[in-house]
Amino acid sequence: MNSVLVFVEQRQGRIKQSSLEALSEGRRLAKKIGSTVSALVIGNQIDSLVNEISKFGPDFVILVQHNALANYSPDGYRDAFLEVVKQEQPKVILVAGTAMGKDIAPRIAAKIDAGLATDCLAIEITDDAIIATRPVFAGKVLQKLKITSSTKIATLKPNTFRTEEVSTKAPSIKKITPQIDPSKWRAVLRGIQEPEAKKQDVSEASVIVSGGRGMKGPEGYKILEDLATALGGTVGASRAAVDAGWRPHAEQVGQTGKIVSPNLYVACGISGAVQHQVGMANSKVIVAINKDPEAPIFKFADYGIVGDLFEVIPALTREVKKLYGKE
Amino acid sequence: MKIAVCIKQVPDTSVRVKIAPDGKSIDAAGVEHVINPYDEYALEEAVRLKEQVAGSEITLVSLVPDKAQQIVLKALAIGADKAVHIKADNVPNDSLAVAKVLAEELKLGSYDMIFFGKKAVDYDNHQVGAIVAEILNLPCITGCTHYEYSGGKITAYREIEGGVEVYEVVPPVVFTQEKGPHEVRYPQLRELMAARKKPIATKQPNFSAPIMQTVELSYPPPRPAGKIVGKGVEAVPELVRLLREEAKVI
Structure with a gap:
């Protein structure tokens, strides 16, 4: 009920570095409020990702798998994500500020009436609020934004939070087959176009x-x-x-x-x-x-x-x- | 097709912004405002769809101060047919509260397509369009660069890291707009004059209690003064040494 939930993004079985940054920050926040941190992964046939995620010290890894979730679907991932949020009732949800993260976070916020801070650079946590520091006016100004809804959501700016490997006991694994109905999805992904020469994106490059x-x-x-x-x-x-x-x-x-x-x-x-x-x-x-x-x-x-x-x-x-x- | 485009104003992007004495807001004195660039890209895409589908009509929905009417007029000149100006001098910095007001208005129009900019370049919140879609229970594709319309279906192109997702969707639908391949048309004097004759309905918003608030605004720490390593090719070995030994980034 008091936990921190971190959405760990994967595409084609590859975990986003920025999600591991979010997981490390989630662990630090959970420690401050004496709570637990859960890593949520959505996809299909992703059992093998548990090892890599475990290095960053989550208490729980929640695997939500369905063959219709192999690729990102705004409707499908939202429904799967929401199902976990309703079960876990987290206090804080962290999401890496990627194309997927920025798409899914506001949908979850809308469905549970939660405040959402975008592109955070730092997060302070108290018993009843979070205060997120984030760039506004394209970084000309920094804003401290206080969120007081019962669940608080933040997307984290990639390449900002430190990843931290820890050796703790192995996490508990929860496996969920979500109650989703792909026939009801309205925006249908027809394909992903990739340039011939695969190129690192500027938003993720070091x-x-x-x-x-x-x-x-x-x-x-x-x-x-x-x-x-x-x-x-x-x-x-x-x-x-x-x-x-x-x-x-x-x-x-x-x-x-x-x-x-x-x-x-x-x-x-x-x-x-x-x-x-x-x-x-x-x-x-x-x-x-x-x-x-x-x-x-x-x-x-x-x-x-x-x-x-x-x-x-x-x-x-x-x-x-x-x-x-x-x- | 009934199309809605939501637009707002932002401070001119080429100027520095000044924090007001209260430390929580921006000093509006002397600040020039422009249409949020991403909203303008969205409007351009909407006008292109309108040109393609006979009988289409574009309605602007704008939650901005009374004095921001110039923004609405410019957008009408670019190609919208009418506008709903929801007047608010103090729009809360709370995306959920803003989205609820917009959803309330948009619901009345039974639009086939609703366009938003992917974000406004003032508070860079990047969420209102998707929240409105969820409130209205409409499909939503965020960060689209451009669209193709055929046989009642829309193909939307969405940039992701290192690729493009291609979606197919049947209206009604909400899109949020990334900068795409199309340049925004520049309204001519004739169109600016004609815009003054287009209907603008005005309304008052009713905001819900905020769950987010700005507690402080500050300037980021200035970057320490840099140095010119030297001139031309001769300076290259020294630059590499500094990056290696001083900055430790290579």
Whole structure:
């Protein structure tokens, strides 16, 4: 009745890193209020995920399985999730702030009249409330939002909360076959389109090499891809580059794109308009490469190089390869 | 087809926002407002569907202050036919309370399609559209980039990490809009003039007791001043050393 429930997202049997971050935070919150934490996983044939989840110390792992739940379904996952919420009556529900998490959390909130805090950076818990710290106005301001409904829901910003492996006793496993009726589902998933070259999403990447107007055209991004590959990261883009049709919107970082939080963000040929700045300000370290020494990006980058990016970036790629080659 | 598009205003995204002396709200003085960009993308998609399906009509539903009428007029000029302006100078920062007011209004219209922006770029709550759908017991697909309409069915494309989910749905349905491939049309003077003649109904909201409230707003800590490592290719080895030894990120 007093527990913390964490939704652990899996797609194709792979657990989201950000869900493990949520599970670790769930465990910390449960400890503070002397309660238990349960990991909820929805899917089909997912028994094998228990081992990985157990490392993060849940007291219970709740497996909800049905062959119609192999892929995400807004109607199906909501119904399965709700069934568990009604049984467990949790005090707090945590969900990773992914595409799936942001879709399902408000549906649950609506069904149980719960308050929901989106994209949290920190959570304080008391006996009757949670206070979530979250970015608003695309991160220009931080809000402390107090939720006082009997169940409180929060989605957590990926790459923000620390994962913590713990060695405790093995969790108890509950297996549930949900009472769902796929014939009643109205929004039907027809398929998932994946690009030919599988690419890490900017919202989940720990290294992002991002290009703006200074790349001069779509061809310019080849050198960014090389650098991203050398660093084990992914390519991002500014709004200018996306609106020019050089890169897909999925890669856009900024106010009308994605708000990212990598360990390293390399901004190449990006002047640094406010709308871009707010999208990447949560990066741990920012590097700017720009030929204009007056570009605003240098005011908030940790390290800058003034120069021609078509010379500097290939040199940087070579240097990074040299470094990693030694190990 | 009866289409509803919910729009709201947000402070112009290119400006910095200032926290009011109460420490819990934004100082509205001198702030220019614009239509929330995601609501504008939604409106563009709605207008495209209207152009495709003869006899369609778009109604704006807008829960905004009295003085935000300019926002409603601009949206009418982009291509909506009429508007319901629910006037509230103080909209609570509580998505559930807001969604209940909107659902109440939307229920009256028996719409085939209801569009929302996926989020408003002020409080970035990212939840009102889906909550409204659940209250009205309608199917909902969030974060869609674009749609195809054929034979009474809609195919909606939804961006996820590293891919696109393709959904099929039969109206009535709620969509929330991601930035997609279509640029928002720019209303001409003639359309702006015509918008003034389109009907705007006004209403007063009745908010439920809030379960969420802002206890404090603050500015994020400023990033410590960075440094220019150097100029051109010669600076690269030093940059790599700093990233390795000082920042410890590579």
